[in-house]
Amino acid sequence: MAALGGLLQLAMISPAAVAQSDRQLPTVSKECGEFPGADTPLPNSAAALRDRKQLKILAIGASSASMLGGTRDSMPLLEQILERSIKGLDVEIINRGVSGELAAAAAERLKIEVALNHPDVILWQVGTNDAFAGVPVEEFETTVKDMLQWLKKHHVDAILIGLHYMKQLATHDHYQAIRASLRRLVASEGVLRIGRYESTEILARTMREDGHPEPSNFGLNEAAYDCMAQYLARAIAVGLFAKPPPPPPPMP
């Protein structure tokens, strides 16, 4: 509801912007469960929509191509949904994922990619490789935090794609520690995280309760990636129109 409320705020944000009838909030299909993200504003992307009617999205991190969804022969599902939902919006997606790359290396490359491509929003799939490589949690947290602050300073929105859910990893201490670290970062830096782990976990639990066995590769198929594209489309659409948080009250 908050998202819909935010949507209605568009006219206040930009009277010259797209007419209300030209957009609709992308839905997340029933099979994908609840949208696993908060209604976090994307102010730089909103400005791009207002000024250029164009949105440049840079995807970085492991499996960044697959999280965009869709088939090889068509444009990424994320792009399709966004352009369908917001009439007249031109979405450009640049994929710069390097598989196996740790957050520190991706962060260095990200600065270069921002300088070269001038994206409005970054989709950063981060954490899995660091968890597998045993990167110390503090080191990981500092790297990602510094990068998020750098992006904010350079007027680029960021959406973090959280770790995969895998029941076998529920007891992997380091994997869970990195996951917790991402949650802390989201809270402290006020960025949007797509809680893929939580949403898939809920879906898996529902399956079990309904008496269906949970496949061992649950969440790692085409359908799961299409869900991710739907989550992202919704997150971006909501972020474009969400009301910015009120400024902090003046100090007494």
Add this chain to the structure above:
Amino acid sequence: MPRQANAVDFWRGFALVSIFVNHIPGVWYERLTHRNVSISDSAELFVFLAGWSLGLLVSSRSAPTNSALLVFRLGGRAVTIYAAQILISSIALALLASAAYAFDNPLLLEWHNAAAIFQEPALTHIGLVLLSHHLGYFDILPLYVVLMLTAPAIAMLDRFARPLLLPLSFALYGAAMIVPFTARTWPVEGQWFFNPFTWQTMFVLGFVLSRNIGLGAIVRCHIDWLRIVALPIVLVTGVMVVMNWFPDPTTLPEPKLLFLNGKSFLTPIRLLQFLALIAVFSAVYPLFAPHVPWLTEFMSSLGRNSLNVFCVASVLSLLGQIIRYRYVGSFVLDTAVVLVGISLLWLTATVSEWRERQKSQA
């Protein structure tokens, strides 16, 4: 008999050990490799020395005088490297699949760009064969294949139009940097990690500088002065790396690639720093080699068998990553992984030379 230890083989062995360690991200010993104090790393050294070896081969007495034969021989080398890339990629995929089953973790099937192979095998296999799909950390041999495919053209230019070779190489480098352009990956949309249009310059520089004619001769003639110029570059850039003193890439003038530090495009700062580094370190080998013969022989044996050792190192580094994932990296585990890995690299070199000896005796 294998050739005696020498500086080129030594540094090639050094590059191979560094690549092995650097390709196990997070391993404790990663902090000891020279990239922690240098803008360029072992990838530059590996490609430069590959070009150097090509130069030695083309100028050696055993090189065919007949151009067609030389082209045929160099083309054959490219096919060998291509076959090596296909082999190690297949082994890497099998390793990932085995680990996924053994540890009941299908997420490992997605590691290192392997997801497309398992989820869309038909198209991605075509991509693997066409070298347009690379697994993470298995992306330097595709560059080497492309460079070796251009080796006949380099050799012919060197033979018939030598003054054109370096200008043509730098023209392509500059164009790729300014336009910019690179090779695309397929079916997973993306870019080659090592842009072959820019990295070819490193290969050509290795080729040209290995010769006792042209630029190579000029450099040898003035190497002492060059080292005096190079030393401050190495020191200052070393401090820049340690202190992370690099300008914000967004503040750099256009075309930004000419000014920033980027590995994929082998930007000029990396190229310049690398040349300075080799100018300085080419003076070091004669100083320490007589005092540590066991080390020079060890590294040189790796360097003499670089393709075999590189292939085994690539597979072992992936195995090291899997072991670190399963047992959670620690100093003790990392020490064991690196020591066993380097021992196996030595075994690979020893067996390769033993086979060569058997062949020559037969």
